[in-house]
Amino acid sequence: MSKQQPPRRKHVPQRTCIVCRETNAKRTLTRIVRTADVGVQIDPTGKMNGRGAYLCDKRSCWKRAIETDVLAKALRTELTDADRQRLQEAMLKMPELAATPAQEQQRQQ
Numbered sequence: 001m002s003k004q005q006p007p008r009r010k011h012v013p014q015r016t017c018i019v020c021r022e023t024n025a026k027r028t029l030t031r032i033v034r035t036a037d038v039g040v041q042i043d044p045t046g047k048m049n050g051r052g053a054y055l056c057d058k059r060s061c062w063k064r065a066i067e068t069d070v071l072a073k074a075l076r077t078e079l080t081d082a083d084r085q086r087l088q089e090a091m092l093k094m095p096e097l098a099a100t101p102a103q104e105q106q107r108q109q
């Protein structure tokens, strides 16, 4: 029997996608960071130094972040071609949303 009863639910850090403004648990968003040496890049650890912005796991948001200036504005910079290239590659590596069971089966065959 446990004596300790937490008074509240455990706090889950929330972050907001800069494109769709949806708030979600931090781990479902990807941090984009602007660093002095490399430029704008993905921060998988969420711990890199630099100005950061968060994108959710929707490809449409990544697309807009790359094609419009919303990400550049959030990071207070301008995206270079190399920056866009990096983001594009990261986007393409993302798993497609909501893979159907049929697709899962095909993949296993």
Ligand SMILES: [Zn+2]
Pocket: 017, 018, 019, 020, 021, 022, 055, 056, 057, 058, 061
């Ligand atoms: Zn979003």
